[in-house]
Amino acid sequence: MAPSEAPSEAPSGTPEFSGWSCPVPLRDHPRVVMGHGGGGAMSAELVENVFAPAFGGPVLAALGDSAVLELGGARLAFSTDSYVVRPLFFPGGSIGDLAVNGTVNDLAMSGARAAYLSCGFILEEGVETAVVDRVARALGAAARAAGVEVATGDTKVVEAGHGDGVYVNTAGIGLVPAGVDIRPQRAVPGDVVIVSGEIGLHGVAIMSVREGLEFGVEIESDCAALGGLVDAMLAVTPDLHVLRDPTRGGLAAALNEIAAAAGVGVRVGERAIPVPPPVANACAVLGLDPMYVANEGKLVAFVPREHAEAVLAAMRAHPLGARAAVIGECVTEHPGMVVARTPLGGTRVVDLPLGEQLPRIC
Amino acid sequence: MAPSEAPSEAPSGTPEFSGWSCPVPLRDHPRVVMGHGGGGAMSAELVENVFAPAFGGPVLAALGDSAVLELGGARLAFSTDSYVVRPLFFPGGSIGDLAVNGTVNDLAMSGARAAYLSCGFILEEGVETAVVDRVARALGAAARAAGVEVATGDTKVVEAGHGDGVYVNTAGIGLVPAGVDIRPQRAVPGDVVIVSGEIGLHGVAIMSVREGLEFGVEIESDCAALGGLVDAMLAVTPDLHVLRDPTRGGLAAALNEIAAAAGVGVRVGERAIPVPPPVANACAVLGLDPMYVANEGKLVAFVPREHAEAVLAAMRAHPLGARAAVIGECVTEHPGMVVARTPLGGTRVVDLPLGEQLPRIC
Structure with a gap:
């Protein structure tokens, strides 16, 4: 591999944003590295170049x-x-x-x-x-x-x-209940993006116990089963467009996968994303971005605007959605790309992570 | 553990033959050993003492x-x-x-x-x-x-x-097609026991390549999908009682599990069991019993006597059942136990293996 094509280069380094594409051809990875299991661009590359061609099939292709x-x-x-x-x-x-x-x-x-x-x-x-x-x-x-x-x-x-x-x-x-059709491809401009609660808890909990780090308070994983929360949301409307649990690769990976699959842009406000103080502190110390940290009891939903308020209310009435918040919207601009408004009023591209900041978190 | 309770003691050493019981209490295995993955008595012990109590549930209990x-x-x-x-x-x-x-x-x-x-x-x-x-x-x-x-x-x-x-x-x-109810518990005295072909090929193939042994000819695994063969058998009658693929633990484990689950005895004739010469030679050299060697493309069937001839003919008409043979019968005597008639006219108990002769064969 030429030094100029180092695999640590971020996906944003390529002109191509159409989803499962990846800037690092598999031929430059003659051996599996930890990042291939991280749920980011390198995992996607493995699926696209190895598993999808080997297995074929329309169902797997939906990804x-x-x-x-x-x-x-x-x-x-x-x-x-x-x-x-x-x-x-x-x-x-x-x-x-x-x-x-x-x-x-x-x-x-x-x-x-x-x-x-x-x-x-x-x-x-x-x-x-x-x-x-x-x-x-x-x-x-x-x-x-x-x-x-x-x-x-x-x-x-x-x-x-x-x-x-x-x-x-x-x-x-x-x-799958009748009339329900929830998949990444159904995101459309106008959809409201809701997250079900505070992010980053699982990844930081694992990190703290594994590395022996202390951040003032013990941080617990948010590991939980979301079936009941989803049922409560479906009771408002069966027409939820997209649901995704932001595990490996965190919220950033989930939003990027949806943007890519549907060919839409996603715009989020950093300030709107609920980050609990211990996670914010841990990320500040470690130089991490909470949007890339894994969750195991949260979901992100793309909901038609007319149902958003009622769905949000139903989520907040459920124990696992008490801190649910609208964090952004789906737009026609910058298809396939996730853009965040920073607290200072600027914008930044939220890339699909290449690998995972921390291996083996799930 | 007292020396007199060595785990290498065979299950026949206990007065208890009621199936998933095991002579080696789990407390004598404070750590997992290879035999716990062998598909024999030690695997069963792990299921009975650890997984079944932890998971509960009527479906898992069917085993x-x-x-x-x-x-x-x-x-x-x-x-x-x-x-x-x-x-x-x-x-x-x-x-x-x-x-x-x-x-x-x-x-x-x-x-x-x-x-x-x-x-x-x-x-x-x-x-x-x-x-x-x-x-x-x-x-x-x-x-x-x-x-x-x-x-x-x-x-x-x-x-x-x-x-x-x-x-x-x-x-x-x-x-599962309508009217089909195939499970180990359905074996009844009178059932004819049929094996779909020559046994021992997979285990001996793995052994030969792993240990660098040569037995005159290259022995190939019988690894194959049996769905088509089963369909051909079901076309004769939906009333097949039991089907089992004798993988880990071989034919001996499969027959013991069925005998235990149904509370019936199983009697087989050693001479009737198709053992290909290379497998027989390899087993003779290595001191193994072909009945304990793994298969990955064979099945054993318990078939009501009135359908046995037609089912056997249907199996033989299928490429994966060409060498199918009646090897024994289900009896009321010695419930839970498998007994083989030896070529010399004697009989021997075919025990449930404790572990696996060769680890990691599948």
């Missing part, structure tokens, strides 16, 4: 958090995630909570209420069975809290040095 | 290869497996082929034709992207061959030294 498909007359959402978070237990949750809530939330982002989960463990030889038990109990409790049943499972064991204690994969299925 | 559940009026089979096979590519297949065929086959064992797969990769930092690409292509090709669509996916990356190149999880969903 939402979950696939919506027809089977036996039922309209189902189907999604999977593997969980490799380090450490396994952190303030506000564990890999077991994440494994349920992450997949339940991916289904909820299609408007589906999760019904059944599969659960695959990859255990490392030598991990304490008490640790496995604690993870399993957390997973079971989270499933009961989310109203989803673990229906099928699998366990593999790999030799010491080929895992990291416990990896978990869950896949989930749920029913 | 079949796949769960059968109702959703939106559709009767679905749902299953998952993680694949950690070493090496990634082996004679007759790859981890990509396994990841499709293994899950497709688990669905087929409920009589369901796989419709959609999810696919989660855990990549190790530093693995060549060309290797990931080759795995993805193999997976895509296997999916097309099996008529199943990869609908949704996920990629995580872990640091070098915390994975082994590529781990893959797939979950699958498929429709």
Whole structure:
């Protein structure tokens, strides 16, 4: 790789903004690097150049958090995630909570209420069975809290040095209610952009416990299942356009993916984005932007303007949406691009992150 | 642990044969060992003592290869497996082929034709992207061959030294045809036990390439998708009682699980079990029993006696069942136990294996 094409160059360095494109051709990455798992441009590049051509198929091509498909007359959402978070237990949750809530939330982002989960463990030889038990109990409790049943499972064991204690994969299925069609492509200019609460808590919680950093108060992950919140929003109108849970890559990645998928511009006001003081402090110390920090119990919604006020009210009436806020709008200008108004009145482009600021946060 | 309670003691050493019980209490395994992933008694112990209490739920309790559940009026089979096979590519297949065929086959064992797969990769930092690409292509090709669509996916990356190149999880969903109720509990005395072809090929193929052993001829894995074969059998009668693909733990584990789940005895004739000469030779050299060696393209069926001849004929007319054979019957004697008649006219108990003869074969 020529030095001038260093992979650390941000996506904004290219003239091309049309979504899943990436400035770093895969041929310049002969080996997988951590950033390929970060949920940003490098992950997208892997999907575009490797997985999509290999698997084909119209469903995968939609690239939402979950696939919506027809089977036996039922309209189902189907999604999977593997969980490799380090450490396994952190303030506000564990890999077991994440494994349920992450997949339940991916289904909820299609408007589906999760019904059944599969659960695959990859255990490392030598991990304490008490640790496995604690993870399993957390997973079971989270499933009961989310109203989803673990229906099928699998366990593999790999030799010491080929895992990291416990990896978990869950896949989930749920029913998509009639008349609901929620996907990134449906964002249209005029849509109001709402975030369900304070951002950055999960990433900062992981960071603080992993790096032994202290920011005055203990910061807890926001890890939670969003099915009930989405149900409350759908009760106002089935015509929600887009829902996305801003996990890896944070709010910035979620907004960029939506802008790219729908070919619209997104304009947000930095001041309108709820950032809790401990997250703001931690980000200031570490030189991070809260918009890029992962969340595990938040969603961003693109809502038709006529329904926005009622949807916002319904969100605020739900415990997981109490701090919901309008943060911006969908515009015709700068299609595929996310622009933020800074507190000083300027504007800046919010890029799709290349990788993840912190690996293995979920 | 007292020396007299060594975990290498076989399950037959206990007076208790009621299925998922295990002679080695989990408290004697404070840490996970390779055998917990072997699909035998130790895996069952982990399910019984850790996962089942943590997750609860009537569906998981059924413990079949796949769960059968109702959703939106559709009767679905749902299953998952993680694949950690070493090496990634082996004679007759790859981890990509396994990841499709293994899950497709688990669905087929409920009589369901796989419709959609999810696919989660855990990549190790530093693995060549060309290797990931080759795995993805193999997976895509296997999916097309099996008529199943990869609908949704996920990629995580872990640091070098915390994975082994590529781990893959797939979950699958498929429709169970009306009138079909195939599960281990349905085995009844009088059922004829049929195996779809020659056993032991997958395990011996992996062993030969991993250990650099040569047995005169190259032995190829039997890795294949069994949906079409099952369809051919269902065309004869929807009333197949049990189907099971004898993967980890081989034919011995599959028959023991069925005997235990249904509370019936199983009697097989060793001479009737098709063991190809290269597998027999390899097992003789290595001191293995072919009944314990893994298969990835075979099934064992428990069929009502009145349909057995027609089902066997339908299997033999299918390319994947050409060498199908009746190997035994289901009996009222010795409930929960599998007994084999030896070629010399004696009988022996075929135990549920404790772990797996060879780790990471799928």
